[in-house]
Amino acid sequence: MQNTPKGMRIHIGIFGKRNVGKSSILNALTKQDISIVSKTAGTTTDPVEKSMELLPLGPVVFVDTAGIDDEGALGLQRVEKTKKVIDRIDLAIIACDFKGFDEFEELLIKEFQTRKTQFIVVINKIDEGEISTSNLSKINAYNIETVYTSALLNKGIDELKQAIIKNVPEEFFSDTSIASDLIPAGETAVLVVPIDLEAPKGRLILPQVQTIRDLLDNDSIVIITKERELRKTLENLKTPPVLVITDSQAFLKVAADVPKNVKLTSFSILFARLKGELNExxxxxxxxxxxxxxxxxxxxxxxxxxxxxxxxxxxxxxxxxxxxxxxxxxxxxxxxxxxxxxxxxxxxxxxxxxxxxxxxxxxxxxxxxxxxxxxxxxxxxxxxxxxxxxxxxxxxxxxxxxxxxxxxx
Ligand SMILES: Nc1nc2c(ncn2[C@@H]2O[C@H](COP(=O)(O)OP(=O)(O)OP(=O)(O)O)[C@@H](O)[C@H]2O)c(=O)[nH]1
Ligand SMILES: [Mg+2]
Missing domain, CATH: 3.40.50.11410 (Rossmann fold)
Incomplete structure (x- = not known):
């Protein structure tokens, strides 16, 4: 996964005022000391990027940024750099601490809304104090996902991961192939589709249809057979298929009929990869x-x-x-x-x-x-x-x- 091109990785940016714990949150999420943390406001100056696996989501790039409330000539340059980061992220985390949610966070929200960037809010340092009801109602007015954390005590970090999964833009979930990466264009896949009591009348089920479409889009050749006719189908082929994909329920019979040098898997395993995390x-x-x-x-x-x-x-x-x-x-x-x-x-x-x-x-x-x-x-x-x-x-x-x-x- 470390080889996933950067462009394919979900870019997640952390924004907020100085010293609210942005770098600490990033370190807690990644369980690594990626960003320098200190009690001096303005510790992070240039954006810090880190490519990593955020399990079970997959490859992501985290971008830690300088505080949006930085001051002075240099500070303003940093703010400009931070704003540029917004251009390349897919999901934003606005971090604030229990003390405040003011014009800086509101400014960030405006930026994200203008660019149609999905964002969530993290209220950090909950071990130190509670956010005021007036601040909380300001956040709630935006109707956005809000997570409470203590990066210091590693509290709320799992909830933050859940919120990230929930808010990652849809295209990151819908862009993957089902089997076409396994069967080059022009090569053949044999699909084994038992027609049993559970098969719906007069049609195929969704995973079968989706797999066929995925392979056709890839210019692969698709041959479909029931398990009973599989042996004959394979015998009739001049060149063996690159892959046989079977309904899991026919695994045993199909495994016996497919020669050992031909790869074999099931629709359900392909879907474990597509819809879940195969390795997990x-x-x-x-x-x-x-x-x-x-x-x-x-x-x-x-x-x-x-x-x-x-x-x-x-x-x-x-x-x-x-x-x-x-x-x-x-x-x-x-x-x-x-x-x-x-x-x-x-x-x-x-x-x-x-x-x-x-x-x-x-x-x-x-x-x-x-x-x-x-x-x-x-x-x-x-x-x-x-x-x-x-x-x-x-x-x-x-x-x-x-x-x-x-x-x-
Ligand atoms: N009590 C408490 N302290 C925290 C928490 N998270 C971070 N801190 C402390 O707050 C200070 C600032 O943390 P950083 O992670 O450097 O904050 P930052 O937002 O990245 O700050 P800048 O890079 O300066 O903008 C450090 O002393 C951290 O140890 C928390 O959840 N609770
Ligand atoms: Mg920092």
Whole structure:
């Protein structure tokens, strides 16, 4: 991820008056001493940039700035530099302390509103005092996300991360490819689509349709078959496909029919990458090894579809996971936008492929799981792991595979 071009990274700027704790907040967010912190107002002079991974969001550039209330000839030059930073950021954090919210913050808000830059407010130094109701009502009048922190005591930093995920502009979530980066233009992908009881009448489901469209946009060749005709399909091809993508539920049969030299993965694993954070889910999956009898497993489904027959979340995953672990596990289900407040009660969270929700929501859930120190994974990875084809299903994804190799070695 360190190789992500800077232009692709979300740029997050921290602005506010001198000495409110901007640099301290940045250091707390990144858990590194990136910016110099001191009690002398005006410590940060030139903008300080740092590229980093802000998990689970991904690659970001943080820009720390000089106080917007700086004075004197030099001070005004610094203010000008700070204003220039606004041109290149995607999300702004306005930091103030409990003492005040005045014309300087209002000026920043005007700048952000003019440029249509998304922003949030952080009230820092809450360990020192409380913001006055009149100041708070001034902030509330803008109807913006407000987070209370103490950078000094590392309080509210997780909430700030959540607020960042919630407010990052939409284009950062919608611009990624599903599978087209894995299949060069002109090359072939074979998609395996079982038509079972759960398949909707007369159509394909959203992840399948989206994958087909993504590959067609990329000028890749897409061949679609049911699992029964897969072997014949592969035999008929003069050149083997670059990748076979299957519905996770047909993993075992498909793995047996796809030659070992052809890469294989599932729609659900592709969606773990698109909608979540594949590496985080891989780490979570590996925790299956540690499950004990009596452990509670949370199964989360984004849509509230009516469960039919051998429903994947309610029947198949519990069955496969129980068979694999040999343990008596307790499964609890949540659907839709519901997410339990107390994750600590669970030994593992297993999320659906999230085709009906957006990446923002899944990243926010991953962050909640991290904060509760509970591993999180998704349907496809859990199925692949329980069926013994995890390593093979990760083959197309270099960094996820290396995480697996590290843990296994
Ligand atoms: N009590 C308390 N002190 C804090 C907190 N955050 C920062 N400080 C202190 O406030 C002082 C200023 O912190 P900085 O992080 O340098 O503030 P800044 O906004 O970057 O300041 P400039 O770069 O000068 O504009 C330092 O002495 C910090 O230790 C906090 O949450 N609580
Ligand atoms: Mg500073």
């Amino acid at each position: 889910f891989v780490k979570g999956t590996l925790q299956i090894e540690k499950l004990k009898s009596g452990d509670k497993i949370l199964i989360c489904e984004s849509c509230t579809h009516h469960a039919i027959g051998d429903d994947i979340g309610r029947v198949k995953i519990p069955r496969w996971l129980t068979q694999y672990t040999g343990k008596k596990l307790i499964f609890e289900h949540y659907a839709g936008h519901d997410f339990p407040p107390n994750l600590k009660a669970y030994a593992l969270v297993i999320h659906c492929g999230a085709c009906m929700t957006n990446r923002r929501e899944i990243l926010s859930r991953i962050l909640k799981a991290r904060q509760a120190d509970v591993p999180i994974t998704n349907y496809g990875l859990t199925i692949a792991y329980s069926l013994g084809i995890f390593e093979r299903a990760l083959e197309p994804f270099t960094s996820a595979k290396s995480i697996y190799n590290e843990v296994e070695s």
